[in-house]
Amino acid sequence: MEAKPKSETDISRALGIDESSDSGRRIKRRAAWTATLVLAVLAGIIWFSKNGKETTEYKTQSAQRGDLVVKVSATGNLQPTNQVDVSSELSGIIRSVEVDYNDHVKMGQVLAKLDTAKLNAKVSQSRAILESSRSKVLQAGATVGEKKSDLGRLKKVQELSNGKVPSQSDLDAAEAALARAYADEASTRALVSEAQATLEENETDLKKALIRSPINGIVLSRNVEPGQTVAASLQAPVLFTLAEDLTRMELHVDVDEADVGLVKDGQEATFTVDAYPNRTFPARITQVRFGVKTSGGVVTYETVLRVDNSDMLLRPGMTATADIVVRKVENALLVPNAALRFTPPQKEGVEKQKQTNTSFIRKMFPRPPSSPEKRIQKKSEPHQQRVWTLQDKRPVAVPVTTGSSDGSMTEIINGEIVPGTELIVDAISKKP
Numbered sequence: 001m002e003a004k005p006k007s008e009t010d011i012s013r014a015l016g017i018d019e020s021s022d023s024g025r026r027i028k029r030r031a032a033w034t035a036t037l038v039l040a041v042l043a044g045i046i047w048f049s050k051n052g053k054e055t056t057e058y059k060t061q062s063a064q065r066g067d068l069v070v071k072v073s074a075t076g077n078l079q080p081t082n083q084v085d086v087s088s089e090l091s092g093i094i095r096s097v098e099v100d101y102n103d104h105v106k107m108g109q110v111l112a113k114l115d116t117a118k119l120n121a122k123v124s125q126s127r128a129i130l131e132s133s134r135s136k137v138l139q140a141g142a143t144v145g146e147k148k149s150d151l152g153r154l155k156k157v158q159e160l161s162n163g164k165v166p167s168q169s170d171l172d173a174a175e176a177a178l179a180r181a182y183a184d185e186a187s188t189r190a191l192v193s194e195a196q197a198t199l200e201e202n203e204t205d206l207k208k209a210l211i212r213s214p215i216n217g218i219v220l221s222r223n224v225e226p227g228q229t230v231a232a233s234l235q236a237p238v239l240f241t242l243a244e245d246l247t248r249m250e251l252h253v254d255v256d257e258a259d260v261g262l263v264k265d266g267q268e269a270t271f272t273v274d275a276y277p278n279r280t281f282p283a284r285i286t287q288v289r290f291g292v293k294t295s296g297g298v299v300t301y302e303t304v305l306r307v308d309n310s311d312m313l314l315r316p317g318m319t320a321t322a323d324i325v326v327r328k329v330e331n332a333l334l335v336p337n338a339a340l341r342f343t344p345p346q347k348e349g350v351e352k353q354k355q356t357n358t359s360f361i362r363k364m365f366p367r368p369p370s371s372p373e374k375r376i377q378k379k380s381e382p383h384q385q386r387v388w389t390l391q392d393k394r395p396v397a398v399p400v401t402t403g404s405s406d407g408s409m410t411e412i413i414n415g416e417i418v419p420g421t422e423l424i425v426d427a428i429s430k431k432p
Contacts (some may be wrong), residue, residue, distance in 0.1 A: 012362040028312055037134035056345060058390060059422055059426040063335045066417045068411050070327040070404045072262055076253030078273075078307065078318045080243035082250035088238035089208050090114060100242070101222055104145045105213040112224060123206055133191040147178040217244040220316065244349055249307045249314055251283055253322050254293060254300035262326040263288055269305055271322035276313065283307050283322065328405055333407040333417065338425035339387045340402065344395045387417065388424040395424055 010414065062129040091116040099111050154166050206375045215299045221241040224230070230237055251271060255263050283305040305322065385402050387393040400415030417423075 057428045058424045059094055060422040061336050061425045063333060063417050063419055063421045063423060065331055066334050068332045069325055069328040070088060070406055071323040072259040073322050073323055074253035074255045074325050078249055078314055078316055078320055079246050079250050079252055080316050081250055082244035084242045085238045086236055086240040086242060088211055088230045088232050090205060091230055091232045093224050094224055095228060096226055097224060099219050101219055103219045105217060105219060107213055107216050110159055110210050110211045111213055112211040115208045116206060118211055119206045122202040126202045130195035130199050133188060133195045134153055136188040137192055144181040144185050147181040150174050151178050198249060213242060214242045215242055217242040218246060243316060247310050249309045251305040251307050251322060253303050255303045257299040260292060260301045263303060263324055265285040267326060269322050271320040273318045274322050329404060329411055333412045335387060335412055336425055337408055337410055340385050340410060340422035342388055342424050363426045368373055
């Protein structure tokens, strides 16, 4: 038998373990496992203490003086200042179309012609009826003269016979005949007026067979071809769409209800269209309408902007995005919006909070985040916000009162901020 090392024998003797017994061996194994576990825990603590610490670097941006332009954005479509739909009051067949798309037309110029065969026949018939009515007037006038002579002759005979002849009944009959003659003459004259009106109506329809332009402008659309039948009995069909003077146009945009209180007549604006993405066009508000539009639960108000289109680059129907200048602030103290949104990391806390959560147990079992109710209670009042500056490499809150914002910079009305003050806009955590 080989003798055991003296060190192991001494350890067993010190622990009072009989090396020959099973219980001694079990105790030795437990002691070994305990020592291994302790060493593992110590190694973990050392590793976390060296590798678990993080450093925070802060990115800053300085406050500055400058001009602030507040804009309201809205989208809409370009439209002519005056757009007219030309229709036909008459039904018939289109004999010819005199204009095409993009043609410039003058007021009164013929755009299209209807077939006039039936209209000419109606005019001729009306003229014949008028001539017939006039001849009846002459005939009725002759009858009046005849009855008037008869009555005069009977009265003269009565005067010469001292009232003996003719009888009173004969005189009454003659007077009644004269009255009927006058009535017939008046009736025929009325027929003449009626025939004259019918003739004028048919002649007007004949003139309307020539469809003319009501304005000076340009043809935007043409919805008719030669030989096409036009039925205007129920609703007048739109044959042409004309735009008056495309050198001046209107931009109709929908302004959100949250911004409409800032938009007023006379304000300047700029807009862009997809056809010219690298060019900005000027405009000016002429009308903010009270009529409401609701689409998908969104409430908007139509606003009209006047547009100069002297170079004829813009076309009706183009979709435009407008930026309306609602306020200008000169020489304002401005801070980046990122500084107002910044919140220090939770481990930094507020001004003098120190890092205490470094133990291994807290790293393994971190605390839950603070409740939303507490965060809401700490929220600033409206227009009362705070920014953060660095003091001794730690963030310090500075209360400020904010004003207008253009989306990237915000005006500071009140607060311990001066031009050049470095404000924290972001925090970057780094491991050593």
